[in-house]
Amino acid sequence: MAADDDDESVPPVRSVRTRSREQLADYLLDIGATLASYGCPSYRLEDVIRAVAEAEGYHAEPFALPTGLFLRVVPKRDPGSSTGALPETVPEVHRMTRLSEWGTDLERLTLVDEIFNDVVARRATIEQARLRIRAVTSRPPYWSPGLVWAASTGASAAAAVFFGGGVVDIAVSAVVGAAIAGVRVLVDRDRKKKLLHDFLGGLLAAVCAWLATRTWPEVRPEVIVLAGPIALFPGMTFTTGLAEVAEKNLVAGTARLVESLVTLLLILFGFALVAAFDRMGGGPVVPPIAGPPLGVAWQAGALATSAISFAVLFQVPRRFLWAALLTGSTGYLVTALALRHLPDHVAAFCAALSVCVLANGLARVTNRPAQLFQLPGMMLLVPGSFGFTSLGAFLRKEALAGAEKAFTMTLVGAALVIGVLVANVILPPRKLL
Numbered sequence: 001m002a003a004d005d006d007d008e009s010v011p012p013v014r015s016v017r018t019r020s021r022e023q024l025a026d027y028l029l030d031i032g033a034t035l036a037s038y039g040c041p042s043y044r045l046e047d048v049i050r051a052v053a054e055a056e057g058y059h060a061e062p063f064a065l066p067t068g069l070f071l072r073v074v075p076k077r078d079p080g081s082s083t084g085a086l087p088e089t090v091p092e093v094h095r096m097t098r099l100s101e102w103g104t105d106l107e108r109l110t111l112v113d114e115i116f117n118d119v120v121a122r123r124a125t126i127e128q129a130r131l132r133i134r135a136v137t138s139r140p141p142y143w144s145p146g147l148v149w150a151a152s153t154g155a156s157a158a159a160a161v162f163f164g165g166g167v168v169d170i171a172v173s174a175v176v177g178a179a180i181a182g183v184r185v186l187v188d189r190d191r192k193k194k195l196l197h198d199f200l201g202g203l204l205a206a207v208c209a210w211l212a213t214r215t216w217p218e219v220r221p222e223v224i225v226l227a228g229p230i231a232l233f234p235g236m237t238f239t240t241g242l243a244e245v246a247e248k249n250l251v252a253g254t255a256r257l258v259e260s261l262v263t264l265l266l267i268l269f270g271f272a273l274v275a276a277f278d279r280m281g282g283g284p285v286v287p288p289i290a291g292p293p294l295g296v297a298w299q300a301g302a303l304a305t306s307a308i309s310f311a312v313l314f315q316v317p318r319r320f321l322w323a324a325l326l327t328g329s330t331g332y333l334v335t336a337l338a339l340r341h342l343p344d345h346v347a348a349f350c351a352a353l354s355v356c357v358l359a360n361g362l363a364r365v366t367n368r369p370a371q372l373f374q375l376p377g378m379m380l381l382v383p384g385s386f387g388f389t390s391l392g393a394f395l396r397k398e399a400l401a402g403a404e405k406a407f408t409m410t411l412v413g414a415a416l417v418i419g420v421l422v423a424n425v426i427l428p429p430r431k432l433l
Helices: 021-037 042-055 106-120 126-138 145-162 167-187 197-215 221-227 235-246 250-278 296-313 318-338 344-366 371-378 384-395 399-426
Strands: 058-065 068-075 093-098
Touching: 021 042, 021 058, 021 068, 021 093, 021 106, 021 126, 042 058, 042 068, 042 106, 042 235, 042 250, 058 250, 106 126, 106 371, 145 167, 145 221, 145 296, 167 197, 167 221, 197 221, 197 250, 235 250, 235 371, 235 399, 296 318, 296 371, 318 344, 318 371, 344 371, 344 399, 384 399
Parallel strands: none
Antiparallel strands: 058 068, 068 093
16 A cells, blocks of 8 residues: 655644554444445455554454454564464454445545555544545445446447347347346335346346347347346456455355356346246357457447446546546457457456556556456456356256356356456555555
């Protein structure tokens, strides 16, 4: 974590080392819960908590899960002790919080990063930091609901281009994306209804594909059922879960992998319900998509649209939209070039390595979290559609094809994780986030 200690215009504040461990533990819990709510992976969250506690003269032992955070704060162990154990008279401070809501909000994540860096640099006290964190959590999202709805529509339309769809496929996919985003606004008001969002997304995609095939014979339903609900596919959750397992955060990683599987099953069941009623399951529902692309101009437009759309969905601030375009274009171009000569998983590794090295470089130059630049660029690489096509093959009782696609999804996900890990060695960011 970089800190500007040369800024003489900022009045010095009292060191937080004079605060009690209880106050520090409450502050660390606020940081951890806020970062987890806005999309910070568990292993990075734990690294942040340990580093902040270390800077304040304490030792923290966090245990982060997607649904909660456990924290233990103790004084630093005596380095002269042979065992490094704490004296029996030193009390331990424990904290725990439950997380019921989480997502990805890179604008708020960036603000929290600034807050705890100010505390480490002695530009703010713990009390000031906690007030600022509360202000961050209570503020409205950076992008309005209307723009988020438009971004969901744009992401679905762009995905139809990448999946080889025609003009009608693009239009129908955009309608599906708009409908799914509209349903989210309605169901988010009630927790029980919110749990049905993924299922309703698959249902809407299947109904729209069914209606489109009755109107336009040239429509490819496989494009619509993949592109329409593209924002629902848990490719990033799956990749993050693999990364957490690779970082030996086994409980959090397993939880995210199970979450991604359940999300895919809910989407698939919405589609399967329509297929069962209308016998759509007898045809090629989600096979590998063939067909020539629309052309360079369409591909370029889809690339720009998808990059900006995912940046808005992730709440990237307006001043960093150029970075989303840059990282998204890098991932797309490297993948396109690598696929000419290399297998899918090797191409995914090369693309992830390129995107993350670029993201880490931008993070060092701008003194912002690397995730701000990394996530929008990685969204075109994550293997969410592979998981859906795998389950679709199992639905059609094509066990061999389903197992093959599931293996491809796992291999591509692992390639992305290794690409991220190698990039962090080649060009590590200055910040933990």
